[in-house]
Amino acid sequence: MQNYFALFQLPQQFALDMTLLDTQYRKLQAEVHPDKFVNASPAERLQSMQMATQVNEAYQVLKQPTSRARYLLQLQGIHTDEENNTAMPGDFLMAQMEWREAMDDARVTKDIPALDALLTEMRAQAKVLQQQVANEIVAAPTQAALTVRKLRFIDKVSEDVNQLIAQLEE
Amino acid sequence: MALLQISEPGQSPAPHQHKLAVGIDLGTTNSLVATVRSGMSTVLHDEHGHALLPSVVRYLQDAVIVGHEAQAAQSLDPVNTIVSVKRFMGRALHDITDRAHIPYHFVENESSQGILEIKTRAGLKSPVEISAEILKTLKTRAEKALGGELTGAVITVPAYFDDAQRQATKDAARLAGLHVLRLLNEPTAAAVAYGLDNAAEGVYVIYDLGGGTFDISILRLSKGVFEVLATNGDSALGGDDFDHRIFCWVLDQVRSKTTEFKPLSEEDTRLLLTKARQAKEWLTDNHEANIVCKLSNGALVDETLSVAQFVSLTEHLVIKTLSPTRKAMRDAGLSIDEIKGVVLVGGATRMPHIRHAVQAFFEQEPLTNLDPDKVVALGAAIQANVLAGNRSDDELLLLDITPLSLGLETMGGLVEKVIPRNSTLPIARAQDFTTYKDGQTAMAIHVVQGERELVSDCRSLARFELRGIPPMAAGAARIRVTFQVDADGLLSVSAREQTNGVEANITVKPSYGLNEDQITNMLKDSFGAAESDKAARMLREAVVDAQRLMEAIQAALAEDGDTLLNADERQQIESHIDALLALCQGTDSHAVKQASDALNHATEDFAAKRMDASVQKALAGKNLDSLEL
Numbered sequence: 001m002q003n004y005f006a007l008f009q010l011p012q013q014f015a016l017d018m019t020l021l022d023t024q025y026r027k028l029q030a031e032v033h034p035d036k037f038v039n040a041s042p043a044e045r046l047q048s049m050q051m052a053t054q055v056n057e058a059y060q061v062l063k064q065p066t067s068r069a070r071y072l073l074q075l076q077g078i079h080t081d082e083e084n085n086t087a088m089p090g091d092f093l094m095a096q097m098e099w100r101e102a103m104d105d106a107r108v109t110k111d112i113p114a115l116d117a118l119l120t121e122m123r124a125q126a127k128v129l130q131q132q133v134a135n136e137i138v139a140a141p142t143q144a145a146l147t148v149r150k151l152r153f154i155d156k157v158s159e160d161v162n163q164l165i166a167q168l169e170e
Numbered sequence: 171m172a173l174l175q176i177s178e179p180g181q182s183p184a185p186h187q188h189k190l191a192v193g194i195d196l197g198t199t200n201s202l203v204a205t206v207r208s209g210m211s212t213v214l215h216d217e218h219g220h221a222l223l224p225s226v227v228r229y230l231q232d233a234v235i236v237g238h239e240a241q242a243a244q245s246l247d248p249v250n251t252i253v254s255v256k257r258f259m260g261r262a263l264h265d266i267t268d269r270a271h272i273p274y275h276f277v278e279n280e281s282s283q284g285i286l287e288i289k290t291r292a293g294l295k296s297p298v299e300i301s302a303e304i305l306k307t308l309k310t311r312a313e314k315a316l317g318g319e320l321t322g323a324v325i326t327v328p329a330y331f332d333d334a335q336r337q338a339t340k341d342a343a344r345l346a347g348l349h350v351l352r353l354l355n356e357p358t359a360a361a362v363a364y365g366l367d368n369a370a371e372g373v374y375v376i377y378d379l380g381g382g383t384f385d386i387s388i389l390r391l392s393k394g395v396f397e398v399l400a401t402n403g404d405s406a407l408g409g410d411d412f413d414h415r416i417f418c419w420v421l422d423q424v425r426s427k428t429t430e431f432k433p434l435s436e437e438d439t440r441l442l443l444t445k446a447r448q449a450k451e452w453l454t455d456n457h458e459a460n461i462v463c464k465l466s467n468g469a470l471v472d473e474t475l476s477v478a479q480f481v482s483l484t485e486h487l488v489i490k491t492l493s494p495t496r497k498a499m500r501d502a503g504l505s506i507d508e509i510k511g512v513v514l515v516g517g518a519t520r521m522p523h524i525r526h527a528v529q530a531f532f533e534q535e536p537l538t539n540l541d542p543d544k545v546v547a548l549g550a551a552i553q554a555n556v557l558a559g560n561r562s563d564d565e566l567l568l569l570d571i572t573p574l575s576l577g578l579e580t581m582g583g584l585v586e587k588v589i590p591r592n593s594t595l596p597i598a599r600a601q602d603f604t605t606y607k608d609g610q611t612a613m614a615i616h617v618v619q620g621e622r623e624l625v626s627d628c629r630s631l632a633r634f635e636l637r638g639i640p641p642m643a644a645g646a647a648r649i650r651v652t653f654q655v656d657a658d659g660l661l662s663v664s665a666r667e668q669t670n671g672v673e674a675n676i677t678v679k680p681s682y683g684l685n686e687d688q689i690t691n692m693l694k695d696s697f698g699a700a701e702s703d704k705a706a707r708m709l710r711e712a713v714v715d716a717q718r719l720m721e722a723i724q725a726a727l728a729e730d731g732d733t734l735l736n737a738d739e740r741q742q743i744e745s746h747i748d749a750l751l752a753l754c755q756g757t758d759s760h761a762v763k764q765a766s767d768a769l770n771h772a773t774e775d776f777a778a779k780r781m782d783a784s785v786q787k788a789l790a791g792k793n794l795d796s797l798e799l
Contacts, residue, residue: 009789024789026395030567031788032781034596034657038322038351038557041722042770043777049656051781053596060594162500169496 004058014072014134025059065130066151072137073144080148092150099157107164115165119158126154189321191558192312193550196325198256198381198408201225203308204551211548214315226253227303229292236307248273248440250290254410257382258286258297260334273436298342305346322351324554326546328383329355330403330573332619333631333661351557353658357387358398358570359549360515364540365391372510377528380516382408386495388502394565400501400592401573402494409518415483416446420461423473438465453480454520481523488527501592512536517543570595572655579616583625588653598654609641617663636665712759716750716766723773734779746772
């Protein structure tokens with residue numbers, strides 16, 4: 001499996017030029033996408049599907065900050081172990097509980113604007129953690145693993161909030 | 171049989187030969203076929219000048235009638251005249267909740283997962299077979315108009331069609347003898363037609379309300395790249411439902427006026443539904459519609475429906491389209507002011523109250539400068555032209571997504587999502603499983619599609635059993651199941667056991683109602699009765715496939731053979747081509763197929779090298795030092 005940064009010819013680091021990522025992605029798909037191989041042999045069509053799949057996967061991993069950070073650590077041999085390691089500092093857990101409570105309140109009162117505000121707050125919190133993880137990946141990778149776990153936590157709550165909004169809108 | 175023309179190995183086949191490729195919009199109410207001629211996408215007409223082919227199929231004792239003539243007979247012969255068959259594609263009997271109002275004799279096919287069939291005077295007909303009749307008619311129309319055999323077709327499907335419905339559409343095309351270049355999502359096709367016509371750039375919404383399906387797609391258009399950001403919809407909501415509301419209203423009116431009202435005959439049901447559709451269309455430009463007809467029991471229907479009444483009868487249907495619209499906007503992470511334009515597609519979007527609702531939602535007037543009935547076929551034709559290889563300088567790239575999440579059943583009937591909705595295609599995801607008991611050697615895997623948490627609320631796509639797992643302690647086996655969704659949005663699942671190096675590799679292509687053998691049998695039947703005739707057709711199919719393969723490989727050799735292969739490697743491939751060429755002159759279709767497989771296999775390394783070269787080429791000229799960080 002090729003290194004995703006190398007595949008897109010981008011420097012292996014957290015801070016990425018997103019416009020360049022988009023450009024490289026489109027250039028790659030323009031060459032490897034199955035639509036370009038409709039009249040090719042089955043062997044080439046299979047190659048194309050596998051390559052286009054890999055390009056899509058790589059693009060998704062690099063595009064999202066949490067998965068990008070996780071991937072950078074993985075390349076250093078550090079596994080973030082999000083499934084099993086759920087130990088979090090107390091203050092972070094407190095913040096989590098407050099978000100969950102706000103979510104439950106909004107569920108009862110069907111307050112979609114409150115949920116939107118909650119999403120904005122979580123985005124701001126995630127931004128801070130992303131800046132932090134950019135430095136940690138280089139300077140303190142083990143610390144970075146915890147930050148990735150925190151980011152994953154926030155992503156998960158955000159997903160739940162989005163799902164709740166969709167439910168309330170129905 | 172005509173002699174095949176194949177060029178000398180190493181030379182490219184006849185250059186710049188225009189391939190006949192079409193786009194087909196296989197619609198619920200109407201179907202169309204379009205092609206690109208002299209650089210312009212054009213809808214092809216029948217000999218009477220009709221562009222739209224009503225998607226109506228009538229079965230006579232020994233003939234099949236498709237289109238206007240069948241439509242005219244629907245009230246006379248409702249049981250044998252099938253309309254809106256698209257609603258039944260890939261569906262089981264229990265999926266059709268309003269079947270009490272549909273005048274067909276539905277039968278559940280016991281042999282294949284409760285898939286529905288319709289009893290006609292010509293025998294049991296599956297939705298796939300009925301759709302194939304519509305496709306055959308369009309194929310004949312196109313071949314007559316273009317003066318030759320078609321190389322291939324792009325067939326459109328609603329974006330919100332699930333795997334079963336897509337697979338059924340592809341099966342129908344195969345049955346009709348069409349080479350499917352791609353299944354294309356209808357809103358994406360519309361975006362291509364609109365985008366290229368208007369040199370549109372930015373984020374566009376396609377609101378597509380057809381006869382039986384509703385799709386909403388949000389796309390980013392940029393320099394020939396059409397990137398679908400989110401899609402949503404309802405594959406059982408369309409113009410037909412508006413007809414049905416009018417139909418029910420008329421029945422209520424009639425019932426309220428008579429004390430004795432007998433149940434409607436099948437003929438009357440069809441007649442009233444037709445009158446309802448006409449009234450709906452009339453109300454687009456008029457304030458009121460008269461619904462007048464005589465039922466078979468002599469009762470006279472004479473009702474007047476006003477626009478205001480129609481709006482209030484169908485308001486809930488309009489609102490029903492806005493919920494998927496909101497979800498798609500949320501999934502795309504966009505706000506209303508980021509939308510550059512809203513394109514209306516589908517005949518049902520002619521209804522003024524639909525237009526008003528869309529305008530109110532997006533706070534802008536929707537774009538209607540393309541014919542909502544034709545835009546999908548026109549877009550499909552453009553892609554067909556590119557895929558067939560008629561445009562060498564093409565800059566068209568469609569990046570489409572999967573509309574529904576794919577998952578697996580886990581303990582307690584819960585769904586574990588493996589591929590989330592709105593993932594760009596093609597996509598693959600692997601999931602590891604282990605055994606539950608000591609010595610367990612088999613495992614049941616259930617694949618579902620949908621957004622809900624419970625398996626029972628999602629659509630079951632496939633169940634299969636993994637056997638031959640080496641017996642070991644519970645939790646020791648490691649089985650990796652890989653989901654692959656291809657560019658047509660079709661799923662295949664493969665699994666392998668990873669411990670002990672035992673590779674139990676299987677591939678499941680979920681096929682609904684029709685398995686490979688059934689399709690082959692249907693194809694054989696359609697070839698004609700005589701055994702010799704069937705064999706000749708089988709041979710012809712095999713030779714056409716072989717020819718396609720050899721052309722592809724020779725084109726690849728001409729392009730990269732010198733740079734990527736040494737003399738030995740090239741000789742290997744060429745000897746396989748020679749062998750296949752010789753067999754193509756013979757009469758053994760099985761041998762032709764085997765030699766084709768062998769040739770394809772012999773080119774695998776070459777294919778991998780070419781793919782690497784493509785990747786290098788894509789980013790060539792980019793110097794790492796010059797990147798802005």
